Amino acid sequence: MSSSLSGSCQCAVMAEFNRPLRIHEYPLPKELAPGELLIEVELAGICGTDVHLHKGQLDVPLPLIMGHETVGRVAALGDSDTKDWLGRPLAVGDRVAFTVGRPCGKCRYCRVYRLPSRCLHRQAYGVNTPCDKPPHLLGGYGQYQFLHADTAVFKLPDDLPSEAVVGAGCALVTALHGFERMKMHSAESVVVQGAGPVGLAALVCAQEAGARPAIVIGGPRDRLENCRRFGADLTIDIEEMPDAEARRKIVLDATGGLGADVVVECVGMPQAVVEGWELCRDGGKYLVLGHYGDAGPALLNPHLITRKELTVLGSWGSEPQHWTVALELLRTCRDRYPFHELITHRFGLERVNEALDAVARWETSKAVVLPNG
Numbered sequence: 052m053s054s055s056l057s058g059s060c061q062c063a064v065m066a067e068f069n070r071p072l073r074i075h076e077y078p079l080p081k082e083l084a085p086g087e088l089l090i091e092v093e094l095a096g097i098c099g100t101d102v103h104l105h106k107g108q109l110d111v112p113l114p115l116i117m118g119h120e121t122v123g124r125v126a127a128l129g130d131s132d133t134k135d136w137l138g139r140p141l142a143v144g145d146r147v148a149f150t151v152g153r154p155c156g157k158c159r160y161c162r163v164y165r166l167p168s169r170c171l172h173r174q175a176y177g178v179n180t181p182c183d184k185p186p187h188l189l190g191g192y193g194q195y196q197f198l199h200a201d202t203a204v205f206k207l208p209d210d211l212p213s214e215a216v217v218g219a220g221c222a223l224v225t226a227l228h229g230f231e232r233m234k235m236h237s238a239e240s241v242v243v244q245g246a247g248p249v250g251l252a253a254l255v256c257a258q259e260a261g262a263r264p265a266i267v268i269g270g271p272r273d274r275l276e277n278c279r280r281f282g283a284d285l286t287i288d289i290e291e292m293p294d295a296e297a298r299r300k301i302v303l304d305a306t307g308g309l310g311a312d313v314v315v316e317c318v319g320m321p322q323a324v325v326e327g328w329e330l331c332r333d334g335g336k337y338l339v340l341g342h343y344g345d346a347g348p349a350l351l352n353p354h355l356i357t358r359k360e361l362t363v364l365g366s367w368g369s370e371p372q373h374w375t376v377a378l379e380l381l382r383t384c385r386d387r388y389p390f391h392e393l394i395t396h397r398f399g400l401e402r403v404n405e406a407l408d409a410v411a412r413w414e415t416s417k418a419v420v421l422p423n424g
């Protein structure tokens with residue numbers, strides 16, 4: 052059975068970098084093929100990556116409807132037999148979240164190397180899916196979003212608020228993927244560099260992996276407060292302590308004089324990597340998680356990798372299995388990790404430019420767009 056649809060909806064479109072997004076009216080898809088979904092957007096998170104996209108710092112096609120942290124309700128299904136990624140039946144009105152990336156499943160990265168996040172033909176909603184051709188509605192900054200049949204969709208349980216899912220945003224699944232690649236052991240000492248959304252998510256992953264202690268270096272102060280609320284044993288404010296050597300001394304003191312077993316970079320500035328290698332103990336692991344934008348090179352000394360026998364790892368995006376972990380973590384640990392309380396700014400679709408500005412100025416813990424009021 053395919054639904055017959057009519058009407059149109061409003062979306063915020065980025066037609067040029069560094070220019071205000073404009074509200075544009077697009078028709079709803081007239082018909083959905085089996086497996087396809089139309090979602091009425093409830094909350095669309097604004098990710099730091101959106102700010103980078105808006106500034107033209109990533110090579111993406113335009114025009115674009117941004118928004119890749121979205122929760123909404125199923126408005127129409129192409130087939131009444133549609134199921135979510137875990138095989139649960141979907142119906143009109145169900146609240147869902149979904150993965151951003153759609154790997155092709157056919158290239159060498161998908162099939163041989165099992166690295167779908169590095170798929171050669173990966174499509175990512177709200178990132179590299181231009182909206183000039185039907186079905187147009189391929190990002191979260193709009194009243195409706197279209198989902199292709201191969202999207203990994205997750206039906207949300209009633210005891211998991213949408214605010215928790217969007218409050219954690221893409222940062223939590225990104226961090227879960229990074230920690231999976233790093234294979235942390237329990238009772239290892241962890242330093243997280245950066246107190247933004249990715250840093251906070253990395254802190255949660257570190258604690259779930261049994262970090263002793265979990266240390267966060269970053270700022271500003273309110274973000275570090277969030278980190279302590281989420282269980283950080285120690286926070287180091289880079290504004291109060293601008294000297295990297297002084298910060299290293301604190302980390303050494305807190306880790307038995309040798310440095311941290313694990314250091315996770317969640318800053319996105321090359322200089323943080325230079326500092327991070329110095330914070331690792333010999334034989335330690337260093338995970339670069341925060342460099343989604345290309346912020347340029349840093350002067351690094353490879354001697355450190357050899358002498359310290361460092362393991363340096365990268366991680367890009369996430370896969371559906373990280374979503375299953377994230378959603379269960381959010382559902383069961385809401386008191387311990389109150390991501391739902393991070394949403395500090397809410398904007399209607401017509402104020403999406405204000406929202407992006409607020410995120411760019413670091414004024415928000417988490418900003419969301421409510422395209423349907």
Ligand SMILES: [Zn+2]
Pocket residue numbers: 098099100101119221222
């Ligand atoms: Zn993101």
Ligand SMILES: [Zn+2]
Pocket residue numbers: 154155156157158159160161162167170171172173
């Ligand atoms: Zn592929």
